[in-house]
Amino acid sequence: MSRTLFRTRIKFCGMTRAGDVRLASELGADAVGFIFAEGSPRCIHAREARLLRNALAPLVDAVAVFRDNAADDVREVVKQVRPSLLQFHGDEDDAFCRGFGVPYVKAIGMGNALVGDAVALQVRYPGAAAFLFDSHGDGIDGGSGQAFDWSRLPPGLVKPVILAGGLGIGNVFDAVVRTLPWGVDVSSGVEASPGHKDGDRMREFVEEVRRADCHVEPDIEAGTAGAATANGIKK
Numbered sequence: 001m002s003r004t005l006f007r008t009r010i011k012f013c014g015m016t017r018a019g020d021v022r023l024a025s026e027l028g029a030d031a032v033g034f035i036f037a038e039g040s041p042r043c044i045h046a047r048e049a050r051l052l053r054n055a056l057a058p059l060v061d062a063v064a065v066f067r068d069n070a071a072d073d074v075r076e077v078v079k080q081v082r083p084s085l086l087q088f089h090g091d092e093d094d095a096f097c098r099g100f101g102v103p104y105v106k107a108i109g110m111g112n113a114l115v116g117d118a119v120a121l122q123v124r125y126p127g128a129a130a131f132l133f134d135s136h137g138d139g140i141d142g143g144s145g146q147a148f149d150w151s152r153l154p155p156g157l158v159k160p161v162i163l164a165g166g167l168g169i170g171n172v173f174d175a176v177v178r179t180l181p182w183g184v185d186v187s188s189g190v191e192a193s194p195g196h197k198d199g200d201r202m203r204e205f206v207e208e209v210r211r212a213d214c215h216v217e218p219d220i221e222a223g224t225a226g227a228a229t230a231n232g233i234k235k
Protein backbone atom coordinates (compact mmCIF):
# COMPACT_ATOMS: atom_id res chain seq x y z
CA MET A 1 0.00 0.00 0.00
CA SER A 2 1.23 3.49 -0.77
CA ARG A 3 2.72 5.13 2.30
CA THR A 4 0.72 8.26 1.55
CA LEU A 5 -2.52 6.29 1.88
CA PHE A 6 -1.47 4.44 5.01
CA ARG A 7 -2.59 5.42 8.49
CA THR A 8 -0.72 3.95 11.45
CA ARG A 9 -3.25 2.72 13.98
CA ILE A 10 -3.07 4.21 17.47
CA LYS A 11 -4.00 2.56 20.75
CA PHE A 12 -3.98 4.45 24.04
CA CYS A 13 -3.60 1.89 26.80
CA GLY A 14 -4.24 1.86 30.54
CA MET A 15 -7.42 3.95 30.60
CA THR A 16 -9.00 4.56 34.01
CA ARG A 17 -11.08 7.73 33.42
CA ALA A 18 -14.09 8.34 31.18
CA GLY A 19 -12.79 11.79 30.15
CA ASP A 20 -9.57 10.24 28.81
CA VAL A 21 -11.57 7.64 26.87
CA ARG A 22 -13.75 10.34 25.34
CA LEU A 23 -10.72 12.45 24.40
CA ALA A 24 -8.98 9.44 22.84
CA SER A 25 -12.04 8.92 20.62
CA GLU A 26 -12.15 12.60 19.64
CA LEU A 27 -8.45 12.62 18.77
CA GLY A 28 -9.00 9.78 16.34
CA ALA A 29 -7.49 6.89 18.30
CA ASP A 30 -8.37 3.48 16.87
CA ALA A 31 -8.47 1.71 20.21
CA VAL A 32 -8.19 2.14 23.95
CA GLY A 33 -6.94 -0.48 26.37
CA PHE A 34 -8.24 -1.47 29.78
CA ILE A 35 -5.79 -3.32 32.05
CA PHE A 36 -6.89 -6.33 34.08
CA ALA A 37 -3.36 -7.44 35.01
CA GLU A 38 -3.08 -7.77 38.79
CA GLY A 39 -0.39 -5.55 40.27
CA SER A 40 -0.54 -2.93 37.52
CA PRO A 41 -1.14 0.63 38.78
CA ARG A 42 -3.65 0.86 35.90
CA CYS A 43 -5.54 -2.29 36.80
CA ILE A 44 -9.33 -1.78 36.92
CA HIS A 45 -12.32 -3.98 37.70
CA ALA A 46 -14.63 -5.29 34.97
CA ARG A 47 -17.45 -3.12 36.38
CA GLU A 48 -15.35 0.06 35.99
CA ALA A 49 -14.26 -0.95 32.51
CA ARG A 50 -17.88 -1.48 31.54
CA LEU A 51 -18.64 2.15 32.45
CA LEU A 52 -15.53 3.39 30.65
CA ARG A 53 -16.53 1.44 27.57
CA ASN A 54 -19.77 3.40 27.46
CA ALA A 55 -17.70 6.58 27.05
CA LEU A 56 -16.14 5.20 23.86
CA ALA A 57 -17.35 6.61 20.54
CA PRO A 58 -18.61 4.22 17.85
CA LEU A 59 -15.96 2.66 15.60
CA VAL A 60 -13.28 2.80 18.32
CA ASP A 61 -12.17 -0.57 19.69
CA ALA A 62 -12.05 -1.57 23.35
CA VAL A 63 -9.09 -3.85 24.10
CA ALA A 64 -8.96 -5.91 27.30
CA VAL A 65 -5.39 -6.51 28.50
CA PHE A 66 -4.49 -9.55 30.63
CA ARG A 67 -1.36 -11.10 32.13
CA ASP A 68 -1.83 -14.74 33.19
CA ASN A 69 -5.35 -14.08 34.47
CA ALA A 70 -7.58 -17.05 35.27
CA ALA A 71 -9.96 -18.08 32.49
CA ASP A 72 -12.94 -17.12 34.69
CA ASP A 73 -11.57 -13.56 35.01
CA VAL A 74 -11.24 -13.26 31.25
CA ARG A 75 -14.76 -14.63 30.75
CA GLU A 76 -16.17 -12.12 33.25
CA VAL A 77 -14.48 -9.22 31.44
CA VAL A 78 -15.69 -10.46 28.05
CA LYS A 79 -19.23 -10.68 29.42
CA GLN A 80 -19.28 -7.28 31.11
CA VAL A 81 -17.08 -5.15 28.85
CA ARG A 82 -17.64 -6.74 25.40
CA PRO A 83 -14.12 -5.93 24.17
CA SER A 84 -13.47 -6.27 20.45
CA LEU A 85 -9.94 -7.56 21.10
CA LEU A 86 -8.14 -9.36 23.90
CA GLN A 87 -4.44 -8.73 24.55
CA PHE A 88 -2.36 -11.27 26.46
CA HIS A 89 0.91 -10.24 28.14
CA GLY A 90 1.79 -13.40 30.04
CA ASP A 91 2.68 -17.01 29.33
CA GLU A 92 -0.77 -17.84 27.90
CA ASP A 93 -0.70 -20.31 25.00
CA ASP A 94 -2.66 -20.10 21.78
CA ALA A 95 -5.40 -22.47 22.96
CA PHE A 96 -6.03 -20.32 26.06
CA CYS A 97 -6.00 -17.05 24.10
CA ARG A 98 -8.42 -18.44 21.51
CA GLY A 99 -10.80 -19.83 24.10
CA PHE A 100 -13.04 -16.78 24.57
CA GLY A 101 -14.53 -16.27 21.13
CA VAL A 102 -12.87 -12.85 20.73
CA PRO A 103 -9.88 -12.11 18.44
CA TYR A 104 -6.63 -11.78 20.34
CA VAL A 105 -3.30 -9.97 20.19
CA LYS A 106 -0.26 -11.70 21.71
CA ALA A 107 2.18 -9.38 23.43
CA ILE A 108 5.80 -10.44 23.01
CA GLY A 109 8.24 -9.33 25.70
CA MET A 110 11.39 -7.96 24.15
CA GLY A 111 12.96 -7.86 27.62
CA ASN A 112 13.43 -11.60 27.20
CA ALA A 113 16.67 -12.68 25.59
CA LEU A 114 15.02 -15.34 23.41
CA VAL A 115 12.06 -13.98 21.48
CA GLY A 116 11.98 -16.33 18.52
CA ASP A 117 11.85 -15.54 14.84
CA ALA A 118 8.74 -14.79 12.79
CA VAL A 119 8.13 -18.43 11.89
CA ALA A 120 8.44 -19.60 15.50
CA LEU A 121 6.04 -16.91 16.74
CA GLN A 122 3.47 -17.68 14.07
CA VAL A 123 3.69 -21.42 14.73
CA ARG A 124 3.34 -20.83 18.48
CA TYR A 125 0.36 -18.45 18.14
CA PRO A 126 -1.45 -19.42 14.92
CA GLY A 127 -4.70 -17.84 16.16
CA ALA A 128 -3.22 -14.40 16.94
CA ALA A 129 -4.76 -11.51 15.02
CA ALA A 130 -1.59 -9.46 15.58
CA PHE A 131 1.63 -9.38 17.60
CA LEU A 132 2.38 -6.53 19.97
CA PHE A 133 6.06 -6.05 20.81
CA ASP A 134 6.65 -4.46 24.19
CA SER A 135 9.62 -4.11 26.57
CA HIS A 136 8.45 -6.50 29.29
CA GLY A 137 10.45 -9.51 30.46
CA ASP A 138 13.53 -10.01 32.64
CA GLY A 139 12.11 -7.96 35.51
CA ILE A 140 10.48 -5.29 33.34
CA ASP A 141 6.67 -5.09 33.47
CA GLY A 142 4.17 -4.01 30.80
CA GLY A 143 3.49 -0.28 30.85
CA SER A 144 7.06 0.41 32.00
CA GLY A 145 7.71 3.40 29.76
CA GLN A 146 10.93 1.74 28.60
CA ALA A 147 11.77 1.33 24.94
CA PHE A 148 13.59 -1.64 23.42
CA ASP A 149 15.96 -1.83 20.48
CA TRP A 150 13.58 -1.75 17.47
CA SER A 151 16.17 -3.45 15.26
CA ARG A 152 15.38 -6.66 17.22
CA LEU A 153 11.84 -6.86 15.77
CA PRO A 154 11.69 -10.19 13.94
CA PRO A 155 11.47 -9.57 10.20
CA GLY A 156 9.03 -11.42 7.99
CA LEU A 157 5.95 -11.52 10.20
CA VAL A 158 2.79 -11.95 8.16
CA LYS A 159 0.50 -10.83 10.98
CA PRO A 160 0.22 -7.11 11.77
CA VAL A 161 2.83 -5.70 14.17
CA ILE A 162 1.91 -3.30 16.94
CA LEU A 163 4.86 -1.44 18.42
CA ALA A 164 4.79 -0.58 22.14
CA GLY A 165 7.17 0.17 24.97
CA GLY A 166 8.44 3.60 25.89
CA LEU A 167 6.85 5.42 22.98
CA GLY A 168 6.14 9.11 23.43
CA ILE A 169 6.10 12.46 21.72
CA GLY A 170 9.89 12.49 21.48
CA ASN A 171 10.38 9.17 19.67
CA VAL A 172 7.13 7.99 18.04
CA PHE A 173 7.91 9.77 14.76
CA ASP A 174 11.23 7.88 14.48
CA ALA A 175 9.59 4.65 15.64
CA VAL A 176 6.96 4.79 12.89
CA VAL A 177 9.34 5.88 10.13
CA ARG A 178 11.92 3.23 11.06
CA THR A 179 9.71 0.23 11.76
CA LEU A 180 6.54 0.97 9.74
CA PRO A 181 4.27 -0.86 12.18
CA TRP A 182 0.59 -1.56 11.65
CA GLY A 183 -0.05 0.31 14.87
CA VAL A 184 1.51 1.91 17.94
CA ASP A 185 0.50 1.48 21.56
CA VAL A 186 1.31 3.93 24.33
CA SER A 187 0.60 4.24 28.00
CA SER A 188 3.20 6.05 30.18
CA GLY A 189 4.30 8.41 27.41
CA VAL A 190 0.93 10.20 27.42
CA GLU A 191 0.37 10.16 31.18
CA ALA A 192 0.57 12.75 33.94
CA SER A 193 0.67 9.82 36.43
CA PRO A 194 -0.08 6.09 36.05
CA GLY A 195 -3.60 5.68 34.67
CA HIS A 196 -4.18 9.44 34.35
CA LYS A 197 -3.67 10.60 30.80
CA ASP A 198 -2.43 14.06 29.87
CA GLY A 199 -4.67 15.50 27.13
CA ASP A 200 -1.95 17.67 25.57
CA ARG A 201 0.43 14.70 25.33
CA MET A 202 -2.28 12.53 23.78
CA ARG A 203 -2.97 15.20 21.16
CA GLU A 204 0.74 15.69 20.39
CA PHE A 205 1.27 11.94 20.18
CA VAL A 206 -1.45 11.65 17.51
CA GLU A 207 0.06 14.61 15.65
CA GLU A 208 3.50 12.98 15.66
CA VAL A 209 2.11 9.70 14.31
CA ARG A 210 0.25 11.53 11.56
CA ARG A 211 3.40 13.53 10.74
CA ALA A 212 5.28 10.25 10.38
CA ASP A 213 2.52 8.85 8.15
CA CYS A 214 3.03 11.79 5.79
CA HIS A 215 6.81 11.42 5.81
CA VAL A 216 7.94 9.28 2.91
CA GLU A 217 11.58 8.19 2.97
CA PRO A 218 12.89 8.23 -0.63
CA ASP A 219 14.43 4.74 -0.29
CA ILE A 220 11.17 3.37 1.08
CA GLU A 221 9.17 4.90 -1.76
CA ALA A 222 11.63 3.52 -4.32
CA GLY A 223 11.34 0.13 -2.65
CA THR A 224 15.09 -0.31 -2.18
CA ALA A 225 15.77 -0.49 1.54
CA GLY A 226 13.35 -1.15 4.33
CA ALA A 227 10.29 -1.41 2.10
CA ALA A 228 9.45 -4.87 3.39
CA THR A 229 8.54 -4.04 6.95
CA ALA A 230 8.59 -6.01 10.17
CA ASN A 231 4.96 -6.94 9.56
CA GLY A 232 5.62 -7.93 5.97
CA ILE A 233 3.36 -5.18 4.60
CA LYS A 234 4.80 -2.85 2.01
CA LYS A 235 3.57 0.66 2.50
Ligand SMILES: O=C(O)c1ccccc1NCC(=O)[C@H](O)[C@H](O)COP(=O)(O)O
Binding pocket: 013, 014, 033, 035, 037, 040, 041, 042, 043, 065, 066, 067, 089, 134, 141, 142, 143, 144, 145, 146, 164, 165, 166, 167, 185, 186, 187, 188, 189
Ligand atom coordinates in the same frame (compact mmCIF):
# COMPACT_ATOMS: atom_id res chain seq x y z
O1 LIG B 1 0.25 -0.83 31.51
C1 LIG B 1 0.39 -1.65 32.40
O2 LIG B 1 0.45 -1.32 33.60
C2 LIG B 1 0.51 -3.12 32.06
C3 LIG B 1 0.72 -4.03 33.09
C4 LIG B 1 0.80 -5.38 32.80
C5 LIG B 1 0.67 -5.83 31.51
C6 LIG B 1 0.47 -4.90 30.48
C7 LIG B 1 0.40 -3.56 30.74
N1 LIG B 1 0.26 -2.62 29.70
C8 LIG B 1 -0.22 -2.97 28.43
C9 LIG B 1 0.22 -2.31 27.19
O3 LIG B 1 -0.55 -2.30 26.24
C10 LIG B 1 1.60 -1.83 26.91
O4 LIG B 1 2.46 -2.47 27.79
C11 LIG B 1 1.75 -0.35 26.98
O5 LIG B 1 0.88 0.33 26.15
C12 LIG B 1 3.12 0.14 26.69
O6 LIG B 1 3.47 0.77 27.84
P1 LIG B 1 4.36 2.09 27.93
O7 LIG B 1 5.77 1.65 27.80
O8 LIG B 1 4.06 2.63 29.27
O9 LIG B 1 3.92 3.02 26.84
